[in-house]
Amino acid sequence: MVCAVLLACVLSGTVEVRAQIAQVMGRRYIKVIQPMELKGRELNPYRVYSLADAVRYYSGIQFKDYGGIGGLSTINVRSLGSERIGVFYNGIELGNGMNGQVDLSRFSLDNVGNLSLYSGRKSDIFQSATDYASTGSLYITTRRPTFAEGSKTNVTAKVRGGYPLMVNPSLMVEHDLGHYVTLSASGELYYTRGNYPFRYRRANAKKELVYDFRSLRKNDEVYATRLEASLNGIFENGVWSVFAYHYGSDRGIPGPIVNNLRYRGEELSQRNHFVQGTLKFDVAEGYRTQVNYKFSADYTHYVNNDDKVQKVDEIYRSYDVYLSNSHLYMIMPGWDVSAAYDVHYNSLSKRDGVTSAVPADFELPMRLKNLLSLSTQSAIWFLQAQASVLGTYVKNFTQRKGFPVHADEKAISPALLLSYTPSRRVDFSIQAFAKHTYRVPSYNDRYLSRQESEWLLPESQWQYNFGLVFSNNGDGVVREYGASAEGFFHDIHNMIIAYPKGQLYRWSMVNLGHVYSYGAETSAYIRYRIAREFDLMLRAQYTYKRAEDVTHKYDTYYRNQIPNIPWHSGSAVVNMAWRGWSLNYSFLYVGKRYSRQENIPYYRMAPWYTHDVSLAKAFKVGSGEMRIMLEVNNTLGQDFEIVTNYPMPSQLYRLTLMADI
DSSP: OHHHHHHHHHHHOOHHHHHHHHHHHHHOSOOSSOOEEEEGGGGGGGTTSOHHHHGGGSTTEEEEEESGGGSEEEEEETTSOGGGEEEEETTEEOOOTTTSOOOGGGSOSTTEEEEEEEESOOSOSSSOGGGGGOSEEEEEEEOOOOOOTTOOEEEEEEEEEEETTEEEEEEEEEEEEETTEEEEEEEEEEEEEOOOEEEEEEEOTTOOEEEEEEEEOOSOEEEEEEEEEEEEEEETTEEEEEEEEEEEEEEEEOOOEETTEEOOOEEEEEEEEEEEEEEEEEEETTEEEEEEEEEEEEEEEEEEOOTTSOOEEEEEEEEEEEEEEEEEEEEETTEEEEEEEEEEEEEEEEEETTTOOOOTTOOOEEEEEEEEEEEEEEEETTEEEEEEEEEEEEEEEESSTTSOOOOOEEEEEEEEEEEEOSOSSSEEEEEEEEEEEEEOOOHIIIIIOOSSOSSOOOEEEEEEEEEEEEEEEOSSSEEEEEEEEEEEEEEEEEEEEEEESSOSSSEEEEEEEEEEEEEEEEEEEEEEEEETTEEEEEEEEEEEEEEEEOSOTTSTTTTOBOTTOOSEEEEEEEEEEETTEEEEEEEEEEOOEESSSSOOGGGEEOOEEEEEEEEEEEEEETTEEEEEEEEEESTTOOOOEEETTEEOOSOEEEEEEEEEO
């Protein structure tokens, strides 16, 4: 079938059809578990935000921003920990060999065509073995070029500015090279000096106010560059792509405010590079294969000259090589099987920033990870099912003699996904899954963070999920609407949690022996066509969550909520569009939580919420289009902290001018 469509594409010679074929090659699968997804027009209300901000509006997400403008942005799904969330960029996992977390502020929403968030895993058995290993996954897919008839080039230029001082120009070019090959290239510069005002309030155990003052956040200056380029092509039996990425930044790290002490001597320089590619093709009728590859090199230079702490000057370099091969075979219509094997090598080195010497107490670790997955899927009448098993084998090495080597780590992780659709006339399904995952501590856990434990144990957990999903389309005033409700339970052993302890790129780690995480989340949306040119979209999400430490019943924090996890969180988005005008309003709420394991008043963190508003107008200019956007974030100027002792900005103002040629 795919071969026939590809041949038709070759004969027709249209770029639009070629782009559709490229997408079909990667998307033909049974969606047993429906993702939370934003794509195409649905992404437009969020484009005023960064990628890191846009994902906050997914149900079940905890968003962590350490220090505001100059800080680090990560996500956490259902209390599982940022390190357990796989972030995939064009189908291949992003990674940070040091701390296992992906800083989403490194990526732009400008060229993104699809954002998909999965609890459990993506329900596509034609995928790499790495896809099976995460407890949750965020898939970021860049848009594929399409061109108007008679045109071979698209150009999009954008410049953003705002207060506190921020300048952010960007440029994206797409070109049809012919012979069924397209080129995309984009880049941006980012500068900010975010000396924003904040308020700091602290009370003692008796709830007596001890500190209450206003000041300016310091050490927030950031210089950053991002460059991306990709080639996409098709041939008679398949598709291929190559993608290159560079990110460089020099920034001051806004440190914590502890009582009346303000730490602000940290500086961080980063250079991140990677090249990745994908090849998919049909080998024979009913048999397809896929090859993914990636090479990355990361450089980190950390300096702390704060006179309140010990001075630090460290340089880290990490290298990663990744190769994956997966196969899909159709036994009969409605029954497929697949197999995938991934091999992943990484290494980490450390040198003194002044002498360039390797510290005597650093191991120079290396790691070779092998992943093998076997899976099957079947669709019989109204029931769809997927079953898989993942084998993990990790071999640890060290380049220096005299250091203990961690033992080999291995696990078998099964999973079962079910979806039942009672009627073909109504888009309603009942979904459930059970899945085991296994996480090996990252380099940061093992070799950089020794404050809590030098020998952290691997983490093991079972996930159980049950949900209802409904959606429908109409041609009257109500054009589309839908809702979902899910309940979940996670049984986690040796849970590894991370929290900052003065250094944002390097984390303090601890094993929690046994954790229960359970709760429910709901979401709903509706789109109205009120008049011929007037659209109204409403979207809302709510999550209730408990994440309890149940290791020892005699602990003072037994069945207390684990750090930084709220009981209640939610968001709402309203988008109105009329004759090129677009008005967007978004509300984000995070309830109370605690900064430490003991849920006592002294560690209680107050709820926070933000109201964001943006107004945009699109203009036709010749054959192109211009768009101007004004946004105000945190319009009420609430003083809040996402992570304790790291105050966030009050109001932020942004003006964006974008031109498509």
